[in-house]
Amino acid sequence: MRIGIALPQAADDGAGGTWTDILGLARQAEDGGADSLWLSDHFFHREEDKPVGSETGYHEAWTLLSALAATTRQVQLGTLVLATSFRPPGLLAKMAATVDDVSGGRIILGLGCGWHEPEYEAFGYPFDHRVGRFEEALRIIVPLLHGERVTFDGLYSHVHEAEIRPTPIRPDMPVLVAAKGERMLRLTARHADAWQTAWFGRPDDRYRQRHGELLAACAAEGRDPATLQVTVGVEVDGMSQGGTALPLEIGPIAEALGEWREAGVDHVQLAVIPSTPAAFHIVLEAIRASRT
Secondary structure, eight states, X not given: OEEEEEOOOSGGGTTOSOHHHHHHHHHHHHHTTOSEEEEXXXXXXXXXXXXXXXXXXXXXXXXXXHHHHHHOXXXXXXXXXXXXXXXXXXXXXXXXXXXXXXXXXXXXXXXXXXOOHHHHHHHTOOOTTHHHHHHHHHHHHHHHXXXXXXXXXOSSOXXXXXXXXXXXXXTTOOEEEEOOSHHHHHHHHHHOSEEEEEEESSOOHHHHHHHXXXXXXXXXXXXXXXXXXXXXXXXXXXXXSSSSSBOSOHHHHHHHHHHHHHTTOSEEEEEEESOSHHHHHHHHHHHHHHTO
């Protein structure tokens, strides 16, 4: 089982939110044995019922991903997840192929349909028919990354004889989809290489229900579930009092990672609060302990 860590993209994540902070944590994680590093894709986040002006802002995901591709050496780099509605699908596929080249073939392209309506409203993106728009985007992005020439005339997206040149350095860049709900799960089973679900502490009934729904979607699509990797977002919160998140302690984190391994999960993505060098040190020690 591979184990990755989500990087901070905002000052509220505890590390100051500058590129220097992010790069330092990325190198600490890579040197400390993490298999992957992950970025989210948001303009900002505003808590429900909070006023305009209370937002937490995020550095832009693709810009950071490109910088990390050039400044890390071997760790995988993934998006958790890109909102396909923020970028035209053909452009997104072109960007993915380019940054995969920069990284030497280390990108995991995580995709989703988006969910935080305030940022859509603020930056002028349509929030309607998100799953329908997402399906059309997948039908363009995936074949383009496989090196195909694509013509598609949908309700929301249109391409004509589109092809990525230079050719992507690998025709099998893994596409991950974060999904719950029948339509999204069936799109995952139809198009993706990996499925992501979040957020959890240890395997529980909620996870088992979601995994069962994924298996049902695979059956409906005629997909062998053994060909679809399972990835799970796990929260580690050193500031929480209770809840499902794991405490920021080596023993409980290592034990939970062992339980996820026993559950057959292929890849865990750890979200660490606070995102500081001291907290990352504890998590990396737990990752090493879970492998012994």
